[in-house]
Amino acid sequence: DTEVTQTPKHLVMGMTNKKSLKCEQHMGHRAMYWYKQKAKKPPELMFVYSYEKLSINESVPSRFSPECPNSSLLNLHLHALQPEDSALYLCASSQEGQGGTKNIQYFGAGTRLSVL
Amino acid sequence: RKEVEQDPGPFNVPEGATVAFNCTYSNSASQSFFWYRQDCRKEPKLLMSVYSSGNEDGRFTAQLNRASQYISLLIRDSKLSDSATYLCVVNLFVGQGAQKLVFGQGTRLTINP
Numbered sequence: 203d204t205e206v207t208q209t210p211k212h213l214v215m216g217m218t219n220k221k222s223l224k225c226e227q228h229m230g231h232r233a234m235y236w237y238k239q240k241a242k243k244p245p246e247l248m249f250v251y252s253y254e255k256l257s258i259n260e261s262v263p264s265r266f267s268p269e270c271p272n273s274s275l276l277n278l279h280l281h282a283l284q285p286e287d288s289a290l291y292l293c294a295s296s297q298e299g300q301g302g303t304k305n306i307q308y309f310g311a312g313t314r315l316s317v318l
Numbered sequence: 319r320k321e322v323e324q325d326p327g328p329f330n331v332p333e334g335a336t337v338a339f340n341c342t343y344s345n346s347a348s349q350s351f352f353w354y355r356q357d358c359r360k361e362p363k364l365l366m367s368v369y370s371s372g373n374e375d376g377r378f379t380a381q382l383n384r385a386s387q388y389i390s391l392l393i394r395d396s397k398l399s400d401s402a403t404y405l406c407v408v409n410l411f412v413g414q415g416a417q418k419l420v421f422g423q424g425t426r427l428t429i430n431p
Contacts, residue, residue: 244421
């Protein structure tokens with residue numbers, strides 16, 4: 203089973219709202235990732251957690267706040283977003299954050315976010 | 319220069335044709351290499367890893383040339399279901415147990431009946 207589950211599938215929020223995206227995997231993976239994907243563009247890395255510690259923040263604005271409560275869960279807290287933040291937000295996980303075949307990343311179906 | 323470069327296409331080919339995609343990457347420290355497939359409004363899914371020795375999975379063959387920093391994907395006897403965007407992906411080990419995937423912009427393939 204290579205399932206990464208993301209909720210919600212769709213989210214519409216206003217610029218003053220606070221919302222959270224959730225991601226869950228039960229594959230025992232110790233690395234988890236958030237990506238942002240705009241239409242007709244490839245995914246862009248936002249954050250990497252390795253062994254529940256934030257290891258990469260790709261200069262993401264502070265209105266996006268990641269959280270890794272445990273090894274199976276990854277959240278992305280959203281606050282005061284802008285319309286240009288509307289995108290598909292993808293979560294991924296991999297067995298560990300090292301090189302080689304263990305770093306194959308499996309993606310969730312994504313949350314399609316619209317900011318009004 | 320982009321870290322991973324692909325021809326965005328679109329490629330429109332008839333069913334049964336053979337189609338080849340190429341990709342180049344700029345960082346010689348890249349650790350591992352993949353082709354992902356992404357259907358419209360879906361998540362990327364791993365198609366295959368790419369090894370220097372070349373590897374084949376059914377109708378799909380992938381090659382890696384580390385000296386030239388070049389990756390290829392060959393699809394033989396293409397099917398309608400092969401229509402998708404193919405993403406060339408490079409993995410960089412950035413230290414302290416962290417790694418990141420860098421995606422090419424993707425090549426859009428449409429197989430026509």
